[in-house]
Amino acid sequence: MQELEKIIGYEFKNKKLLEEALTHPSYSNNLTYQRLEFLGDLILDTVIGIYLFKKHKDKKEEFLTNLKASYVNRNYLKKVCDEIQIIKFVKHKNCNIKRTDKFIEAIIGALYLDGGWRVVKKFIKRFILNRELEPLKDYKNLILNYSLKNKGVVPEYKVISEKTYHNKKEFVVEVRIKGIKKKGKGKGENKKEAEIIAAKELLQKILGHTF
Amino acid sequence: MQELEKIIGYEFKNKKLLEEALTHPSYSNNLTYQRLEFLGDLILDTVIGIYLFKKHKDKKEEFLTNLKASYVNRNYLKKVCDEIQIIKFVKHKNCNIKRTDKFIEAIIGALYLDGGWRVVKKFIKRFILNRELEPLKDYKNLILNYSLKNKGVVPEYKVISEKTYHNKKEFVVEVRIKGIKKKGKGKGENKKEAEIIAAKELLQKILGHTF
Numbered sequence: 001m002q003e004l005e006k007i008i009g010y011e012f013k014n015k016k017l018l019e020e021a022l023t024h025p026s027y028s029n030n031l032t033y034q035r036l037e038f039l040g041d042l043i044l045d046t047v048i049g050i051y052l053f054k055k056h057k058d059k060k061e062e063f064l065t066n067l068k069a070s071y072v073n074r075n076y077l078k079k080v081c082d083e084i085q086i087i088k089f090v091k092h093k094n095c096n097i098k099r100t101d102k103f104i105e106a107i108i109g110a111l112y113l114d115g116g117w118r119v120v121k122k123f124i125k126r127f128i129l130n131r132e133l134e135p136l137k138d139y140k141n142l143i144l145n146y147s148l149k150n151k152g153v154v155p156e157y158k159v160i161s162e163k164t165y166h167n168k169k170e171f172v173v174e175v176r177i178k179g180i181k182k183k184g185k186g187k188g189e190n191k192k193e194a195e196i197i198a199a200k201e202l203l204q205k206i207l208g209h210t211f
Numbered sequence: 212m213q214e215l216e217k218i219i220g221y222e223f224k225n226k227k228l229l230e231e232a233l234t235h236p237s238y239s240n241n242l243t244y245q246r247l248e249f250l251g252d253l254i255l256d257t258v259i260g261i262y263l264f265k266k267h268k269d270k271k272e273e274f275l276t277n278l279k280a281s282y283v284n285r286n287y288l289k290k291v292c293d294e295i296q297i298i299k300f301v302k303h304k305n306c307n308i309k310r311t312d313k314f315i316e317a318i319i320g321a322l323y324l325d326g327g328w329r330v331v332k333k334f335i336k337r338f339i340l341n342r343e344l345e346p347l348k349d350y351k352n353l354i355l356n357y358s359l360k361n362k363g364v365v366p367e368y369k370v371i372s373e374k375t376y377h378n379k380k381e382f383v384v385e386v387r388i389k390g391i392k393k394k395g396k397g398k399g400e401n402k403k404e405a406e407i408i409a410a411k412e413l414l415q416k417i418l419g420h421t422f
Contacts, residue, residue, distance in 0.1 A: 035264065038272040042260040049253040053246065061249040117328075169401070190380070190401070 004089045008107070008123060012114050021106035024092035033106035040109030045072055047124045066135035071128055073136065074187065075197055077101035080127055136193075139200040143184075146206065147177045155202070157195050160185075173198045182206060215300045219318070219334060223325050232317035235303035244317035251320030256283055258335045277346035282339055284347065285398065286408055288312035291338055347404075350411040354395075357417065358388045366413070368406050371396075384409045393417055 001018060005011050012018045020031040021040075048071045052064050059067075070076060081087065081100040090103055112120040147155045160172040173194035175184045184202025188194035212229060216222050223229045231242040232251075259282045263275050281287060292298065292311040301314055323331040358366045371383040384405035386395045395413025399405035 034272040035275070038275050039260060039264050042257040046253040046257040049250060053250050061245040064246070064249050 001089070004084075004086070007084055008111075009126070010111065010115065010119060010123065012110070014114055017110040017114050018107070019091075021110040022086075022090050022103060024090055024095055024097065026093040026095045027091040033103060036106040036109035036113075037102050038109070039112065040105035040107065043112050043120055044105060044108050044124060044128070047121055048072060048129065051125075051129060063135055066137040067133065069136040069193070069196075070133040073193065073197065074099065074101040075200075076133070077104050077128075080104060084127065136196050136200075139196050139203055143175070143177075143199040143203050146203070151177055151179045153178045155199070157198065159191060159194075175199055175202050177202070180206065212300070215295075215297070218295055219322075220337070221322065221326065221330060221334065223321070225325055228321040228325050229318070230302075232321040233297075233301050233314060235301055235306055235308065237304040237306045238302040244314060247317040247320035247324075248313045249320070250323065251316035251318065254323050254331055255316060255319050255335060255339070258332055259283060259340065262336075262340060274346055277348040278344065280347040280404070280407075281344040284404065284408065285310065285312040286411075287344070288315050288339075291315055295338065347407050347411075350407050350414060354386070354388075354410040354414050357414070362388055362390045364389045366410070368409065370402060370405075386410055386413050388413070391417065 001015060004018070004022075016031075017036070021033050021036045023032045025032045025034070045068070048068050049064070052067055056064065056067070078101050081104050084104070086103050086107070087097060087100050090097060090100075108120055108123065111123050143155050147153055155175050155177050157173055157175050160174050161170075162172075163170045169189055170187060171189070171191050171194040172185065172187050173191060175186075175195065175198040182202060182205040184198040184200070184205065186194045186197025186199070186201060188197055212226060215229070215233075227242070228247070232244050232247045234243045236243045236245070256279070259279050260275070263278055267275065267278070289312050292315050295315070297314050297318070298308060298311050301308060301311075319331055319334065322334050354366050358364055366386050366388050369385050369387075371385050372381075373383075374381045380400055381398060382400070382402050382405040383396065383398050384402060386397075386406065386409040393413060393416040395409040395411070395416065397405045397408030397410070397412060399408055
């Protein structure tokens with residue numbers, strides 16, 4: 001715990017909050033990360049939204065919505081989790097935890113409860129807003145332009161699976177371009193989000209760099 | 212404007228913010244409500260979420276998610292708008308504005324920018340959190356129980372339309388019970404949300420009271 005506190009640069013007054021944020025239900029039925037994830041998800045959205053609203057004074061709401069999606073989508077948050085190595089600190093029993101992004105949201109909820117807006121804003125600025133991202137939706141346009149220009153076809157999107165966990169849907173979408181072996185895969189809470197993330201992945205593979 | 216300020220109980224330091232929140236794009240292409248709606252939507256979600264999180268300490272995140280949905284869904288917010296009579300103050304050109312809920316979100320965005328968290332929380336507590344609501348998802352169970360008990364059948368849900376505005380989907384769903392003439396209709400950003408609202412409407416019609 002102390003190690004994680006060092007990494008995130010904040011010492012909890014109430015250590016139990018941080019513990020709760022890092023407890024998977026396989027480990028304990030009592031206090032687990034989910035309630036804090038509910039809270040952190042909302043707070044993350046709002047902090048990013050307010051930040052982008054103030055930064056991009058001349059942009060319309062659609063741009064803001066798409067740019068916010070780049071910062072709060074699970075794939076990006078998973079990368080952030082890998083950096084902080086959160087999964088090392090999660091208590092669970094023999095689980096292969098894939099949705100590491102949920103724990104960063106839970107930590108955000110815990111930071112808010114323990115330290116208030118100032119502390120949670122500092123964390124989000126340092127670990128999540130520290131990169132310049134493109135608005136999420138642009139990736140579908142970018143891959144479309146690439147595909148038309150280089151292969152003369154449009155990319156093909158296919159829904160591979162559609163599941164419902166509790167109240168939330170999970171779509172998995174694959175995108176291919178005829179004549180190109182590489183493919184992109186994306187998960188999201190709706191088809192469109194999954195398509196955008198798949199487009200982004202394929203674009204990264206084709207262009208050979210991340211963004 | 213002064214009349215509306217009286218109703219909502221807050222005097223804006225920067226009157227232009229309130230004006231922006233009440234300007235429809237049919238009236239002016241310059242400053243319109245949409246950017247503030249983006250902001251207010253996030254702030255409303257978070258204020259309600261934090262309030263419910265603290266109020267229901269023993270409830271799981273699913274309950275919190277469903278109860279939050281009761282307070283932030285467009286049908287409920289439209290009722291709040293009718294009370295404050297916001298539509299009287301909206302500047303537009305010959306428009307039949309149906310999504311009045313968007314203006315209350317824009318006002319919330321404006322209140323936050325003008326007065327900060329304290330002011331916006333006061334507004335939300337006074338006009339939105341002032342009723343005890345049921346978690347949204349319960350309505351489907353309630354209508355199912357009623358239908359099975361009284362008619363021996365399950366309610367039938369039908370998607371009437373599915374549209375996309377900008378990035379957001381809009382589903383319209385109708386629900387009927389065989390042997391009952393009344394029907395319920397609901398709109399939502401996904402099928403499930405639309406079904407729940409349709410179930411709620413039908414239940415209200417059958418039971419003859421609102422809740």
